[in-house]
Amino acid sequence: MKCYIGIDLGSTTTKALLLDENFNALGHGITNSRSNYETATAVAKQEARTAARLTLFRRGLSGMLDSGGLEALMDDLESNIRLEQFLEQLGDLRDTCSSYIKNGDGGVREALNEVFDRIETEAPEMFKRGARRKSDFFRDIAGSRVMHIGEEVAKDAGIGFDTIINLYDKSIIDVENRPPEGGTDVKFARAFARAIEGAPDMELDETKTKAALRQAIDTELEEAYVVGTGYGRVTLPFPKEHIRSEILCHGLGAHIMYPNTRTVLDIGGQDTKAIQVDPQGIVENFQMNDRCAAGCGRYLGYIADEMNMGLHELGPMAMKATKSVRINSTCTVFAGAELRDRLALGEKREDILAGLHRAIILRAMSIISRSGGISDQFTFTGGVANNEAAVKELKKLVVENYGDVTVNIDPASIYTGALGAATFARRAVEH
Amino acid sequence: MKEVSEIVEYCQGLYDDLEFTAVREWKDAEPGRRVIGYLPVYVPRELIHAGGMLPLGILGGGENLEVIHGDAYYQSYICRIPRSTVELAVTNRLDFVDGMLFPSICDVIRNLSGMWKLMLPDVYVRYFDVPQNYRDDIGGSYYVEELKELKQGLEGVCGRKIGDDDIRRSIGIYNDNRKLVNAVYDFRAKQPWKAPSSEVYILMRAGMVLPVEEHSQLIQDYLAAAEAENRPMRDNCRIVVQGSFCEQPPLSLIKSIELAGCYIVDDDYMLVARWLLEDVPTAGDPIANLAESFIKHSTETAAKYEPDGSRKGKHLIGTARSRAAEGVIFAAPSFCDPALLDRPMLANALSRENIPHISFKYAENSGQMQPIREQAGTFADTIKLWSEA
Numbered sequence: 001m002k003c004y005i006g007i008d009l010g011s012t013t014t015k016a017l018l019l020d021e022n023f024n025a026l027g028h029g030i031t032n033s034r035s036n037y038e039t040a041t042a043v044a045k046q047e048a049r050t051a052a053r054l055t056l057f058r059r060g061l062s063g064m065l066d067s068g069g070l071e072a073l074m075d076d077l078e079s080n081i082r083l084e085q086f087l088e089q090l091g092d093l094r095d096t097c098s099s100y101i102k103n104g105d106g107g108v109r110e111a112l113n114e115v116f117d118r119i120e121t122e123a124p125e126m127f128k129r130g131a132r133r134k135s136d137f138f139r140d141i142a143g144s145r146v147m148h149i150g151e152e153v154a155k156d157a158g159i160g161f162d163t164i165i166n167l168y169d170k171s172i173i174d175v176e177n178r179p180p181e182g183g184t185d186v187k188f189a190r191a192f193a194r195a196i197e198g199a200p201d202m203e204l205d206e207t208k209t210k211a212a213l214r215q216a217i218d219t220e221l222e223e224a225y226v227v228g229t230g231y232g233r234v235t236l237p238f239p240k241e242h243i244r245s246e247i248l249c250h251g252l253g254a255h256i257m258y259p260n261t262r263t264v265l266d267i268g269g270q271d272t273k274a275i276q277v278d279p280q281g282i283v284e285n286f287q288m289n290d291r292c293a294a295g296c297g298r299y300l301g302y303i304a305d306e307m308n309m310g311l312h313e314l315g316p317m318a319m320k321a322t323k324s325v326r327i328n329s330t331c332t333v334f335a336g337a338e339l340r341d342r343l344a345l346g347e348k349r350e351d352i353l354a355g356l357h358r359a360i361i362l363r364a365m366s367i368i369s370r371s372g373g374i375s376d377q378f379t380f381t382g383g384v385a386n387n388e389a390a391v392k393e394l395k396k397l398v399v400e401n402y403g404d405v406t407v408n409i410d411p412a413s414i415y416t417g418a419l420g421a422a423t424f425a426r427r428a429v430e431h
Numbered sequence: 432m433k434e435v436s437e438i439v440e441y442c443q444g445l446y447d448d449l450e451f452t453a454v455r456e457w458k459d460a461e462p463g464r465r466v467i468g469y470l471p472v473y474v475p476r477e478l479i480h481a482g483g484m485l486p487l488g489i490l491g492g493g494e495n496l497e498v499i500h501g502d503a504y505y506q507s508y509i510c511r512i513p514r515s516t517v518e519l520a521v522t523n524r525l526d527f528v529d530g531m532l533f534p535s536i537c538d539v540i541r542n543l544s545g546m547w548k549l550m551l552p553d554v555y556v557r558y559f560d561v562p563q564n565y566r567d568d569i570g571g572s573y574y575v576e577e578l579k580e581l582k583q584g585l586e587g588v589c590g591r592k593i594g595d596d597d598i599r600r601s602i603g604i605y606n607d608n609r610k611l612v613n614a615v616y617d618f619r620a621k622q623p624w625k626a627p628s629s630e631v632y633i634l635m636r637a638g639m640v641l642p643v644e645e646h647s648q649l650i651q652d653y654l655a656a657a658e659a660e661n662r663p664m665r666d667n668c669r670i671v672v673q674g675s676f677c678e679q680p681p682l683s684l685i686k687s688i689e690l691a692g693c694y695i696v697d698d699d700y701m702l703v704a705r706w707l708l709e710d711v712p713t714a715g716d717p718i719a720n721l722a723e724s725f726i727k728h729s730t731e732t733a734a735k736y737e738p739d740g741s742r743k744g745k746h747l748i749g750t751a752r753s754r755a756a757e758g759v760i761f762a763a764p765s766f767c768d769p770a771l772l773d774r775p776m777l778a779n780a781l782s783r784e785n786i787p788h789i790s791f792k793y794a795e796n797s798g799q800m801q802p803i804r805e806q807a808g809t810f811a812d813t814i815k816l817w818s819e820a
């Protein structure tokens with residue numbers, strides 16, 4: 001089947017989205033951008049293809065299971081595929097690490113194997129349905145486990161923890177820059193077996209299910225056209241005519257998600273964009289942050305690092321605030337200093353965080369005003385749109401300034417740019 | 432007698448109030464009352480007062496105003512005061528203001544006057560174009576005409592003729608106010624521990640929104656109360672703040688300078704109250720008198736052209752000497768052309784006189800005081816070390 005692919009190469013993450021001929025999203029994938037756009041593109045695309053096969057499988061199963069059972073099976077299957085991929089990369093990491101061990105360093109080799117054995121043993125638990133992971137990126141999961149387990153093992157084995165860290169640091173870059181092997185077939189089959197195993201009471205017609213799976217795997221996903229966009233788009237591994245500007249893609253993507261959208265706000269890692277689109281989703285006017293990346297997503301990243309918290313924990317903590325400390329600067333570089341200043345003055349963490357979120361949104365409001373304000377439906381996209389505290393502030397300010405307009409936020413809004421790009425790809429073939 | 436804390440609290444309330452409640456109440460108290468807003472750095476408030484109207488000094492939105500629409504009116508590489516002033520207007524916080532004067536201080540303010548005309552066509556708007564030539568026969572006669580035109584415009588707002596006697600009376604009242612303002616500055620310079628700059632600052636800010644008579648009374652109350660209060664003297668150095676004549680620093684910045692070990696013994700925060708250096712004569716042609724005072728006896732500032740390079744900085748040096756200041760802190764708004772272009776010339780003049788100086792920039796909503804404390808503190812320490820050496 002013909003597929004149209006959009007790739008959005010962001011400063012922090014790279015997203016891919018697969019569209020079928022009827023403009024239905026088949027699947028999307030995301031990975032950290034690293035500093036290797038080519039690999040990031042390949043990985044995101046492969047994730048999207050895997051997701052697309054899951055969608056096909058789900059379609060094939062329709063009618064065979066009640067919706068609860070179907071969801072459960074799909075969830076299990078997805079988790080198990082992630083587990084398979086994780087184990088594959090973990091194996092690669094193990095091999096790469098040991099290739100860096102000097103001959104004769106038997107103790108280190110033994111310790112390293114111990115570390116990887118333990119991670120491998122605990123992996124199924126990490127990928128169980130409903131298990132919470134701080135991140136789905138291999139680097140993040142593997143990194144934190146190696147740190148944790150490595151320290152214990154090194155201590156017991158009487159070798160320096162540094163040795164293990166050094167090996168990891170050297171190897172992770174190699175591993176990240178090697179896109180995982182294809183082998184969809186095997187991975188799917190194994191994941192499927194595990195998923196079924198985990199749900200023995202599921203009433204499934206095995207022959208039919210297997211046939212559906214076979215079909216999902218065997219369907220050829222032909223890349224009819226690829227369009228790339230995003231921060232790194234100049235270095236996208238595509239010819240020029242396959243590249244569209246990020247703003248165009250965002251505008252169109254938001255339009256596809258919510259056809260009545262007239263204004264789009266996207267807050268990404270390094271920029272904030274306010275886009276006005278016409279009824280066809282074509283950009284009429286836009287504004288971006290100028291001067292610097294103050295008040296963009298990366299700012300929250302710094303704050304999270306500074307507070308030793310996960311990025312996704314900031315919003316919930318800010319929601320606990322009883323007041324909002326006024327923060328006037330959204331300078332990323334000074335963020336840490338400002339934070340410590342406020343803490344030293346005795347302000348509570350949650351109140352400071354509420355103030356930080358408000359500061360970001362105020363900057364965005366100002367960019368929206370510059371682009372022409374909000375007249376009709378308003379769509380908020382980008383990583384920051386997943387942050388509940390930011391969303392709360394934004395909604396409040398939108399109502400205060402523009403009245404009761406509809407505010408759209410899609411949980412998958414991070415794929416807006418990729419969706420726009422894929423739509424451009426589909427249209428390019430059409431015309 | 433009123434306590435210092437009582438007066439300070441009252442002034443702080445006025446300072447914090449972005450709705451200008453006190454001015455609204457003044458206006459509502461009697462039908463037909465009019466309010467004329469003005470921006471830095473100087474307008475002849477006497478003329479507004481003579482028409483029975485209240486001059487309202489607008490110094491931007493300060494650190495607590497969130498600017499959402501104001502940014503859309505300007506490019507990013509200019510100061511913040513015009514953005515926050517636009518924000519005040521588009522959020523209807525200035526909807527009671529009947530007229531606005533925009534003094535010729537820089538292009539930003541000039542453009543703001545044009546925007547005001549477009550935004551609020553029903554409001555009397557005047558770009559108050561003061562001379563940059565100080566010869567009686569050129570700048571002097573030009574300025575007389577400018578004042579006459581302004582008077583006419585103001586008459587249109589208050590709906591009656593503004594008579595010479597009215598103006599003479601107002602001149603007298605503002606002469607008194609100016610003397611009192613100067614008395615506060617003298618008092619602070621003599622006993623800075625008794626009149627912290629953050630207090631003096633909001634006391635002067637009160638003069639931007641209160642009727643002048645009330646402000647004069649407030650100053651007298653403050654002087655009496657501050658004199659009576661015993662406060663510990665600290666081992667601070669004495670400095671003059673220069674360059675803050677338009678967009679105002681946040682109050683926390685003024686506090687930070689003092690906390691870091693510097694007593695501010697003079698400043699150029701609200702020059703309108705101290706623009707004229709001498710009393711304006713109350714006898715004779717009042718317009719001519721106002722013009723003469725402007726041409727011959729006005730202070731020196733970046734917004735005023737000094738053709739004789741060798742005279743540049745004379746006033747600042749004079750202030751530093753007469754106030755026994757040990758140094759000068761140039762604190763200018765970011766992107767403020769007048770203040771920042773003036774600074775090197777003034778700094779050279781100070782260096783020639785061996786008066787130490789440092790400089791930093793701020794915005795009215797600067798939130799990080801750590802760097803300010805660091806710089807002012809270092810300055811205070813080095814001044815001490817130099818004087819010991």
Ligand code: SF4
Nearest residue numbers: 510537677678767768
């Ligand atoms: S702060 Fe400076 S540049 Fe800005 S309006 Fe005032 S005088 Fe002009």
